[in-house]
Amino acid sequence: MDDIDRELESLQDSDDNSDICAKGQKKPRLSLGNPMPSETSRETGFHRSTRVCLEHIREAMLHHRWQEAAEYMAFYPQMLEDLDEGSTPKYKEIIWRLSTEILHHHPNSTLEDYNNIYERMKHAGVKHYLMISLEHVFHLLLHGHIEDAKLQFSACGSWRYGNNVAQYQATKLIQAYRSLLDYVTWCDKKRTHSYTVDQDDSVSREMSNYFRHASANLKEIVKYPGVWDPFILSYVEMLEFYEDYDTALKVLNDYAYDNSFPPNPNAHVYLYQYLKRRDASRKRLAKVLKILHALVPSHELMLEYSSLLLQSEKKTDVQKALGIVLDMLDFACWRNNLDAWKRLKAVIQQLQCTEENWKTLVLDTMSGRKDWWPALHFTSFHASKDSVNPELMEVKASLKKVLCPDTLLKYTAEGGTSKEWTLGGKRKH
Structure with a gap:
């Protein structure tokens, strides 16, 4: 409009x-x-x-x-x-x-x-030819007209007009989606092949043909800076199927660490998930999540990152885990998440066992939060909401005096006397 x-x-x-x-x-x-x-x-x-x-x-x-x-x-x-x-x-x-x-x-x-x-x-003009064609393909695919969509892609592949940047980028986009359609067909053949009792060589050959067509274009497309998430995932899935793990890892590494590409948290997520599937070391997994934390400190994988740090023998890694979990809880989306609060309690308990000055370490990490964290997590309103989840309330109550020792907090059970939970889980009257 x-x-x-x-x-x-x-x-x-x-x-x-x-x-x-x-x-x-x-x-x-x-x-x-x-x-x-x-x-x-x-x-x-x-x-x-x-x-x-x-x-x-x-x-x-x-x-x-x-x-x-x-x-x-x-x-x-x-x-x-x-x-x-x-x-x-x-x-x-x-x-x-x-x-x-x-x-x-x-x-x-x-x-x-x-x-x-x-x-x-x-055909009314050439300026929008490729983009109109791509939209036409999407509509055909949406209604299940796969063969008609392939014909449209073929027409686009032979179309040439001018030599400007916009047309070049549109051509690359067309190639990428053409490869994605080959990938979809490859998936259909793969599903048919897996359900066949007698392995049919013809299906395997068809799969190989579609893989070659798709990978030829995808290999070139992912060299150009941009956000290619669905294309990267498709390419890596096919490479893994044919056990070409080295190429898959190179594609994901380039996508995540090539500075010519725009910052993309998903690139690091895909690399982490791939390494996890390949049973990579804890140190290597933590290295990937460290960069993801810098990009998106509230990402759900930060729970796994903090868990990896807690498994480390370095005392400094436990302190890093404390900062990671606190960074997560800075965001309202994690405010009522029991797993995040239990992880925070586990980190502080581990600090308590390994560091004599653990309280000082906690307060130093909380120094920039003491003015606004109580209002974010420890008011009577939060107590009322958290009361529906007694386990969550118990964990938070056990942490409030450790995190905000100099602040009068109204985070107490509704209508109850002042009861607190120690880090060991015992109530203190």
């Missing part, structure tokens, strides 16, 4: 130029809601009719009158006959966006209607 609004505003602005008074001053513009643009002497009848038509389309769409919008839309494409070459590309994109949106919501739209619109808009 923003495209329609911008188009109407530009047309309205051209109308307002005719309202300039003889003294060179514009008439004051009063807010009159959303009136229909009026006819001006500078506007031809052709432009006036298409402008009013666009206004009616917008109103119909805003009120979900899709049949009415479709009827008006049948006339608006005459804007493509405008001889003003500067505005024609803008009209093409508006017609493309409006048409597909109306068909998406219209109760009687058919696949043939979509195909007609997409084909007409693809």
Whole structure:
């Protein structure tokens, strides 16, 4: 709808130029809601009719009158006959966006209607050819027309126009999704192969062919900086199936550590999950999660990171684990998570067993939090909410005086006397 609004505003602005008074001053513009643009002497009848038509389309769409919008839309494409070459590309994109949106919501739209619109808009100009084709493919895949989608991809592969950056990037994107479609077909063949009692060599050969087609493009695509998450996962899955573990690890390492790629927490998640499947060492797993912690300290894998640190023989790693869990609990999404609070208690207990000055270490780590942590975790409101989970309340209550020793906290059981739990789990009256 923003495209329609911008188009109407530009047309309205051209109308307002005719309202300039003889003294060179514009008439004051009063807010009159959303009136229909009026006819001006500078506007031809052709432009006036298409402008009013666009206004009616917008109103119909805003009120979900899709049949009415479709009827008006049948006339608006005459804007493509405008001889003003500067505005024609803008009209093409508006017609493309409006048409597909109306068909998406219209109760009687058919696949043939979509195909007609997409084909007409693809051949109305070359600027958006690849992106319209890709959207067309998505629609075909959504409705299960796999073979038709493959034909569209083949047409895109042979299409060439210009040598600008935008077209080059669109071509790479088309190649990536073509490879993803090969991967989907490979998965279907793999599933058929696994359910076959007598292993069919022809199915294995088909799988190998689809793997080669997919990997050839994916190998090149993942060299270009970008966020390629679904393509990386597909490529790695196929490589693992064929036991090419070295290549899979290289792909994931490059994706995670290549500085030319944008920072992407998922890249480190995928590398960690792969290494975990391959039974990598604790030290190597912790190294990957260390970077993930720097990017997303609230990530759910931080529980595993803190667990890996607790398994270390280094005392400093236990202190790091304390900071990791506290960083998680800085975020409201972990506020009522029992696992996070139990992990925090386990870390402090381990510090208590290994460090004489454990209280000082805890307070030093909490130094930047003492002003706002009580309000985040230890109010009477939190006590009321946590009372539905007695185990959570018990763990938090045992930690409140350790974490905030100099603060009067109202985190107590509803209507009860002042009861606290020590780190050992015994109640202190």
